[in-house]
Amino acid sequence: MKVTRRATELRARGVDVVDFGAGEPDFSSPAVAVEAARRALADGFTKYTPSSGIPKLREALAERYHRDYGSPWQGGDVLVSVGGKAALFELALALCDEGGEVVLPSPCWVSFPEQIRLAGAEPVLVPTAPEDGFRIHAEPLIEALSDRTRAVLVNSPSNPSGGMIEAADLRRLVAACAERGVLVIADETYERFVYEGAHASVATLASEFPETVVLVGSFSKTYAMTGWRLGYAFGPRSVLGPVADIQSHVTSNPTSFAMMGALAALREAEPDVVRMIAAYRERREFLIPRLNEVPGFSCRPPSGAFYAFPHVAEAFEEGRRGSVAFAEALLEEAAVAVVPGAAFGADDHIRISFACSTETLEKGLARMSELLAGARA
Numbered sequence: 001m002k003v004t005r006r007a008t009e010l011r012a013r014g015v016d017v018v019d020f021g022a023g024e025p026d027f028s029s030p031a032v033a034v035e036a037a038r039r040a041l042a043d044g045f046t047k048y049t050p051s052s053g054i055p056k057l058r059e060a061l062a063e064r065y066h067r068d069y070g071s072p073w074q075g076g077d078v079l080v081s082v083g084g085k086a087a088l089f090e091l092a093l094a095l096c097d098e099g100g101e102v103v104l105p106s107p108c109w110v111s112f113p114e115q116i117r118l119a120g121a122e123p124v125l126v127p128t129a130p131e132d133g134f135r136i137h138a139e140p141l142i143e144a145l146s147d148r149t150r151a152v153l154v155n156s157p158s159n160p161s162g163g164m165i166e167a168a169d170l171r172r173l174v175a176a177c178a179e180r181g182v183l184v185i186a187d188e189t190y191e192r193f194v195y196e197g198a199h200a201s202v203a204t205l206a207s208e209f210p211e212t213v214v215l216v217g218s219f220s221k222t223y224a225m226t227g228w229r230l231g232y233a234f235g236p237r238s239v240l241g242p243v244a245d246i247q248s249h250v251t252s253n254p255t256s257f258a259m260m261g262a263l264a265a266l267r268e269a270e271p272d273v274v275r276m277i278a279a280y281r282e283r284r285e286f287l288i289p290r291l292n293e294v295p296g297f298s299c300r301p302p303s304g305a306f307y308a309f310p311h312v313a314e315a316f317e318e319g320r321r322g323s324v325a326f327a328e329a330l331l332e333e334a335a336v337a338v339v340p341g342a343a344f345g346a347d348d349h350i351r352i353s354f355a356c357s358t359e360t361l362e363k364g365l366a367r368m369s370e371l372l373a374g375a376r377a
Contacts, residue, residue, distance in 0.1 A: 003327050007337040018364035020352040021337045023159065023307070025224035027276050029261075030269035033225065037261030049256050051248040053080025053232070057263045061232055064266060065215075069203035072210070073234045079244055080259060082251045084189050084218035084231030087243070088153075089115045090250070091185060091214065091233065094242040095150045096121035103144045104153040105136045107161055107309070107344035109187075112153060121150060125345060130311055133196075133300050134163030138172040145180060151214075152177055155187040157194060160344045160351040161309045162302020167200040174205050178212040183239065189218045189231075190305040192273060195281055197303060203234070211236045221306075222273055223265045228258045280306050283354040283361060290365050291352070295372040306355050309341070313348040315372050323347045334367040 007017050040046075052058070059075035066073065081087035088111070096102065096119035104112055106125035113123040126144050128134040141152055152173065156165045165173075170186075177184050186202040202213040214235035220226040233240060284301060287308055291299040296315025299308050312326060320329040323340035327350060330336045341349030354361060 002324075003331055003337060003340065006328070006331055010331070010335065015335050017331070017335045017337055018360060018367065019337045020354075020356070020364055021339050022353055022355060024226045024353075025221060025276065025306075025355050026357065027224040027272075027279075029225045029228070030223055030265050030272040032268040033223065033228075033261035033265040036264035037257045040257035040260035045256050045260060047256060049253040049259070051253045052244045053078075053254055054256070054259050054263075057259050057266070058232075060263055060266050062234075065203045065234065069201050071203035071206045071234070073203075073206060077234055077237065077240065079233050079240050079247065080254050081231045081233060081247060082254050083220065083229040084187065084216050085111060086229075086247070086251060087216045087231045087233040088112070088185075088187065089118070090243045090246045091151075091216070091239070092116055092119035092121070093246050094239065095119075095183065097150075099148055100150040101146060101148045102151050102153055103141055103149055105134075105141065105155070105158070105163070107134070107158075107341065107346040107349070109155060109159045110343045112155070124149075128161065128163055130161075130300060130309075130349075133303055134158060134161035134309070135303075136163055136165035136169065138165075138169040138176070141173055142176045145176070145182060149180070149182050151183040151185050153185045153187065155189070156200065157190040157302070157304025159190065159305055160307050160339070160341070160346075160349075162305045162307055164194070164197060164303045165200055166197065167204075170200045170202065171205060174202065174209050174212055178209045182212075183214055184212055185214045185216065187216045189216070189221055191217070192222045192277055193280060193306055194304045195284055195301070199304070206234070211238065214239060219262050219265060223262075223269055224272075224276065225262070225265065228255075228261065230254055230258055230262050280354065283356075283358060284308075286358055287352070287354050287361050287365075290361075294365065294369050306353060308352045308354060309346070309349050310352065311348055312341075312350050323350055326350065330368060330371070334371040336364045336367050
């Protein structure tokens with residue numbers, strides 16, 4: 001956030017800042033979603049709805065996951081939330097207590113550990129390795145389980161690393177957690193952003209382990225609807241019941257007309273999604289070879305999501321050691337905004353979003369290369 005604030009200050013002074021920080025698609029929301037929301041507003045669909053979301057959207061989500069993954073969930077097994085972040089936090093509040101633990105792979109999205117702590121529990125971080133693309137393996141997570149474990153939280157594809165869990169590892173993890181009465185929460189926000197291998201979804205295991213798996217998703221990334229604030233969660237009613245109670249007190253229902261837009265996106269925006277994913281794939285193929293040409297950078301291609309997570313410790317020097325100081329130097333001296341890896345628990349790395357045009361990527365890469373090559377001269 002410090003880097004973000006400084007980038008805003010520089011822009012206000014007229015500095016041309018290249019922003020690689022945003023975890024936000026640079027595409028417009030699907031026209032069908034915008035029109036459906038506009039129509040709902042014009043029709044007066046602006047009142048309270050059921051706090052867990054409108055039935056039509058819940059049923060459409062259940063149909064989509066049954067079609068794609070064979071899940072058994074019905075409309076009553078899904079809760080629509082004010083963004084995926086709200087669903088995750090409400091799950092933490094429903095499941096966690098003082099002395100409890102939640103196991104999760106690291107590096108991880110910045111809000112995961114803080115949500116767990118805010119709910120009174122402790123995050124147990126299990127490292128993943130850049131050498132194998134930050135792949136999420138079952139055994140280290142299973143070994144981290146204890147009698148205090150309330151849940152295992154897996155984000156695949158991962159923000160920030162793009163690391164993924166394979167189907168065999170996911171099954172092994174879920175089976176082990178089922179034996180111990182521990183929930184597996186899968187944040188599948190980036191499920192459509194897969195470039196190597198195939199996405200392994202807990203939805204495929206919901207029939208076999210109905211009381212163990214919880215899935216969280218979002219409209220933000222897949223449909224470029226970040227500002228609409230719509231997410232959702234599937235899971236056993238024994239879990240989603242308390243989550244729904246919490247949501248009813250915290251936010252009430254998600255925005256009524258936004259849900260109508262999301263329903264249209266779910267039903268009609270697949271061509272938009274396909275075009276966006278193809279563009280991200282092209283950007284990834286453009287970016288990664290060039291990142292490896294930047295002095296001091298080393299980066300494996302991410303398997304999923306839309307972030308590169310290069311190792312940059314070789315580019316550290318006096319005055320810019322550590323990812324925060326390094327990110328500040330890139331911003332002040334090259335006008336390039338990145339996210340320090342320290343925010344995710346990986347201080348030798350930075351996160352670079354490729355949710356921007358190829359031209360923007362090229363400009364930012366040139367600036368970083370020039371700065372770091374000059375420092376080494």
